[in-house]
Amino acid sequence: MFDRLSFPQPWLSWVLFLTWQILSDGVSGGSVVLGLILAWLIPQLTHGFWPERPGFVKPWRMPAYILRVLKDIVVASFSVAWLILSPRSPRPAFISYPLKLEHPLAISILASTISLTPGTVSADISDDNKTLLIHALDATSDQEVIDAIHNSYEKPLMEMFQ
Amino acid sequence: MSLPLVVLLPFLGAIAAPLFAQGGRTAIAIASSVPALIALAALFPHWSVLAAGGTVLHSYEWLPALGLSFSFRLDGLALLFALLILVIGLLVILYSHYYLKAHENVAKFYSLLLCFKGSMLGIVLSGNLLLMLIFWELTSLTSFLLISFWTHKQDARRGARMALAITGGGGLALLAGILLIGNIVGSFELDDVLAAGDQIKAHAMYPVALTLVLLGAFTKSAQFPFHFWLPHAMQAPTPISAYLHSATMVKAGIFLMARLYPALAGTEQWFYMVSFTGMATLLLGAYIAMFKHDLKGLLAYSTVSHLGLITLLLGMGTQLAAVAAIFHVINHATFKASLFMAAGIIDHETGTRDMRRINGLWRYMPHTATLAMVAAASMGGVPLLNGFLSKEMFFAESLQLNLPGLWAWVPPIIATLAGIFAVAYSARFIHDVFFNGKPVDLPKFPPHEPPRYMKIPVEILVFACIMVGVFPTISVGPLLYSAASATLGGNVPDYELAVIHGFNLPLLMSFMAFFGGLLMYSQRQRFFDFHARFKEIDEKAVFEALVSKFVNLANRFTGWLENGSLQRYAMLLVVSVIAVTVIPLINNGFYIGENGLSAIDWPTGIAAGVLMVSALATAVWHRERFYALVLLSVVGLVVALTFARFSAPDLAMTQLSVEVVTIVLLMLALYYMPSWTPMESSKTQRIRDILIALVAGTGMTVITLAMLTQPFSSISAFFLENSKPGGGGTNVVNVILVDFRGFDTLGEITVLAIASLGIYAMLKNTALTPPPGDGLGHAWTRDHYPLMLKQIARPMLPLALMVSAYIFLRGHNQPGGGFIAGLITSVALILQYIASGMIWTQDRIPFRYHNVIGLGLLFATIAGAGSLASATPS
Amino acid sequence: MLVSAIVLLVLASDGSYRIYAFGNWQPPFGIVLVLDRLAALMLVLTAVLGLFCHIYASGGADKGNRQFHTLFLFQLTGLNIAFLTGDLFNLFVAFEVLLIASYGLLMHGGGTARTVPGLHYVTLNLVGSALFLIGIGIIYSVTGTLNMADLAVKIPQVTGNNLNLVKAGGMMLLVVFGLKAAILPLCFWLPKAYARATAPVAALFAVMTKVGIYAIVRVFPLIFGEGAGELANLGMDWLFPLALITLGMGVIGALGADSLKTLVAWQVIISVGTLLAPIALGSVAGLSAALFYLVSTTWTVAGLFLVSELVTSQRGLAGDSIVTAPKMRHRTFLSVLFLIGAVAAGGLPPLSGFFGKLMILQSVEPGVEMAWLWGVLLVGSFLTLIAYSRAGSIVFWWNVDGHQETPEPMNNRVSISTGILTCLTMLIVVLAGPISDYTRATAEQLHDNRGYINILQTPVHVPQSPLVEESN
Amino acid sequence: MELLFALVIGALTASGVYLLLRARTFPVIMGITLLSYGVNLFLFATGRLATGQQPVIGTSASYADPLPQALVLTAIVIGFAMTAFLVVLSLRNLADNENDHVDGQREETPPHRNKNGR
Amino acid sequence: MITTALYLTIGMVTLATLLNVYRLIKGPDEPDRVLAIDTLYINAIALIILLGITLGTRMYLESALLIAVMGFVSTVAMAKYLKRGSVIE
């Protein structure tokens, strides 16, 4: 069951190795050795559960994307706070968002991003992975929301994955 | 050694008898006779000692702490009874050989008979009261099996059970009596007890002890009001009846009274209890015997009556009366045994025992008839037969009782009256059976004389009757003297065994009885008509009805208490705890110890409030199950926070993991269960439960408060000091778990493992039907495995494994450890199941489990394996 | 296991205490196993019982469940730990081990009849476990220790308000042990659960109630014994009347039983009452008598369970119901065994039950207690006699015409194990002297807790052989 | 603080006992769970309440009593095993009796929940 | 300053907890309750972290991590139960 000294998912192994260093109290010889062992062993065990590779084409764009999302999260949190605290009752809406992305992981990331950024939550994804149902807390117009999402997040993701 | 041998031999024979079953009936009969012959031979050499008034004692220690020893003691009284048992026993065996039919279980018969004989010998030869009691109960038991020998007969079964209940129950009273006597005397040895008569009679417990002992004796000897079992014991094969009711079983009670005569007799209590019981029995038995149409029934009630007579004699308390009693024991045994055997022959030859059908047998079996008529005459007290002699002594003694005023007339009148009845029923036995016209519709016709050898036992017994009747001094004189001497503790009065003592009052009474009896018999139809006006009670049916009433009552009572309601059982448990702790807790009150209360910080206060509210809300809204489950998980979460708040990180983590797995498990269960609990308890019951719950809660509050505020020191200082040097870890909790108290942890893992096994075994046979939709009537959504969840679940597993590894490795020094690590892995696997389903996931893990809930097992196994791994380094 | 248990019995019979300290930690800090006369007696009792039940089970009752033997052995393991441990919390763990194994065993063999009694059994015992923990907690919170010897030292020193706490805690323990022992009013879970369990399991369970009694005998004389000052003889004034009522209830249940197994199950409750009454009186003689009776009744009841099962298997549709039915196979063999069992259980001479009862009767000092105990015990015996004679004569003797649909004949393992277990009562009679000497010495040892306390001073050492063995 | 803790344990016990006395398996299991939470907290509290004194050598000046913590850990694990068994047993009861009544009574299955039925 | 901020923060989080419980009890639908308990889990993480800062120990970080993991799994399981009845199928 173990392929000798192979790393079936190098990405995963890297992440695991780094995580181990974070968890251990500081980087030391022991933690590096243990981290290596775990980075090799765990993917061997879980390979079956996660056989498909994350189909990144341009992985280096990921950090920029994450930073952008983080910024949006923080900035937009204030607007949600405002919405929540203001006496005015919001005007919620369900919006069907036509997906251009095809890769399931990419869709998931997009949906997550939408949920984390203010005012919108991904409520559902259609069975054929073509439409995303978004609940907006306070929507002025559907199209505005769709465009904003497409431009800010879906486009960069499409670049990364296709 | 010879005395124990005498008792032991029949038991050995009982074991051996079935072995001879192969050799045929004769072989068994012979084999069964051998023990008695040897026993007789073994007793013979002791005669010289006994004749000189001595006793033979063979004693071996057994259970000194109980006062129980293998003491065997032979004196005149014991010898007399032993001889009766052995000799009549031999005759019965001979008789049985011809009586039993070919297809019957002869081995069982002889085996039981020998057991019974051994037990009887045990009673009479015991030199220790407890030992005697053991044999006493054994006779109850073996007679039960003998009476029910024909197990297919309902009457036999019922009669046997009734006999067992009465005699066995009496045995229990006797046990209590003997224990009391033993307490008074300080020993159960017969010699000590007999020597301590004055001490016993002076003791405050004497009346109780006497009553209990007499209960034993009266039940066994079928004294009124316990007489009713005896006639129903007639369901036994006739040889058994002959044996049990002439010489043995029923005589055991008589023997007991005679045996303990020096220790218990001679007081007013004794006199009133024994003599009045005897008198009542004497009269009642004689009266009923007259109306019995069943040959054996007549004999049975006559037995009851004669037993009453003996008891009355013993109760009179005079020495001569006691001698008469002993004498009558011998006489009754001989004539009654022969009568039973004769009755058996008649039954055997005619196929019935109904005297209304059996008539004029003289024509068909003159030999048997002669024998039976002689024996019956003896029973009726005809001169020149042994029955006459003891009856004369009885009449004489009845005149000697110094009762005040008119009461002095009572005993002689009753004696005469009983005599009249006795003559009447004896006459009936003779006339109604052997003469009185022709037989009516006999099942077997015509009857013949029985086989030659079947008559021999009867002949021997009848011969004995005549011998004793004519030559009393020569035939039984020495034996009677020896027995009477043993009974009376050596003070034998002057008495004369003569056929005729001259014309005196007793003789007059005998004449009155004789002619009165004949007169009564001649007018029998009037008496029968008179008697027929009373409804005859079948005691067996009454007893049976009583027992089944009791059984039904017990059944209903049990069913009412043990009603199968867990609610009730749980309530009883909780209420029991409350009941036994309420006094200390009320004494404790709302107590705050010397450490006092510490300040509350308000986040903790609010968390506590949340916990309390969620807990109570769980109870309040429990009928909406999912809601209650959510509330329960809040409780679990806050409990974990509480552990964290009060310095127990390990506990917090364990609690969290266990809680989530539990909730998932409960949800799995809830899928199959109704999502809603119906209202079932009544309002009263709910209020009751609320009260119980509140009291329980208050109790725990009071305890906790008192406990938390008391100063305290524990053995834990040792753990804190030795954890690092001795246990090699800084996390003291984990060091305790794997080292100081590693054995607990081993047990805990074992529990997990067994639970998994049990769950697995149970699930194999469980077929659950999943409901088609939720409680609102929605069908389940088609969407099994949502995309986002699937995507996030994938990386979760490797990450969780790593966290597990981390938590596991640091456990010895930091919070964490194997169990938590195992649970994290389990939870990560649960996530895979939720996200991607059973089949997908199972294809990817090396174990196989067949059922949904088998997962619980999986989690437990993983957690157990985790903690096992962490426990082994110790 | 029987061999090792007997070796331990021989070791213990010299009256010494042998301890095994896990991890070589000096008590009271580590967990110790303590072997004394009582522990050895219980081990032998259980080992013998376990052996024959296991042989019986291997004659076919273990079919269809590979876990059976594992659970069976775990059950024995739990029992053995319970008898040996010298630590209160470890006793809890041992209880849990044997309970969880018993849950599994109880459900063994499937069938819907077992589910509900099993559910009741498990639920009540879970509450019992909770109570056990509370009791332990209270006692720890006052004394700061869990080792029983150490507790025996510390409990007499408790003063002031803590007395109330310890009383409450001790009483909770008594309730827990009472629940396991099935004392009234905590006994109603038992009859159905036992009556419906597979025979070897029910037979093994004969010792389960004895664990509760063992725990009472172990913990209470030691910790709340004569020397416990204000806490001396805690709870015993409750125990005595309850024991007698339990005895009475058992008798009524037995009388009203409609099947042999139910009858025997109520016999278990009768035994519990019979055992606890003299124990509650607290004398050496009473304790000794109870221990003697305990050995006798455990084996006898177990034997009767096996007999009842054999009757069920040979009697077609009627099973073990006390109703008339066509004649069963092997009637003679089975009826003789039943007779022996019934005589022993009913306490009639000449079998061991009688001697046990005799000792119990003799152990009471004259007084009110004596009147009650004698009265209830003797009247109870009388009614039991009626119950057994009625049941036996109906089941074995009252045959209606008809043909038994040829049941499978018994195999040797089943019949031999049942026979031997039932006849052990005779062995007890033969060895009554030595056994009563042993129980007497055991009772004396229990009564004088100084020896037990001394194990705190015993320097720990590694014994030559391990004390617990988990194989049969 | 002690009073608060005592009240918490009291509330857990009371709720647990009330649920224990219900007639269906599910509430009974929840009741036992609540009861065991209460018992675990109680057992934990026998070492008295300590703030910031986790018994890890070197992390604090004084330490909470570690023994009750160890005991509670054992108790939690055992309780988990027992609860799991009870859950499965109650499912078995459901399968056998088509009903989740604790006494296995074969009654009609309870009506399905409706919005107004609470 | 940190102390003051800490107290204020603890106060806010505790208040948030109370609001969560309000929603939990109020409902009105099951998803509301699950949402409330999900939020409660996250607040619990905050409380644990704040406790750690107050006590100056990192001993409780793993507890926080565990709450995060367990909270997520239990939320997901509950949501799945509401949708599918069977959490694991």
Add this chain to the structure above:
Amino acid sequence: MSLFAEYAISALLLFGGGFTLVGAIGLARLPDFYTRLHGPTKATTVGVGAIMFSSVIYFSSVDQGIDFSEVLITVFLFMTAPVSANMLAKAAMHIGVETVKDTEGGPWHQ
């Protein structure tokens, strides 16, 4: 501890606490389930994230070097919050939880 660190820690704490509270207020007072979903998903997650960061800075500045364990937790929370929200929304749509009156569009029927 540097003053900067103190300011940063305090600010982050207050920011975090504030957002946690805001999320809870949203949960408590918004009109329907779908709107209530927004508060916890974003505000609370952000709030707790901020508190974690303050913890990282606090412990890094008081003693034993840098330890990023809290970051792991935060990342985990950010990864899982949307999934939880998604699952809950799906459940709500399945059950047919009602929307507030003036909602545009409607949930999908499951």
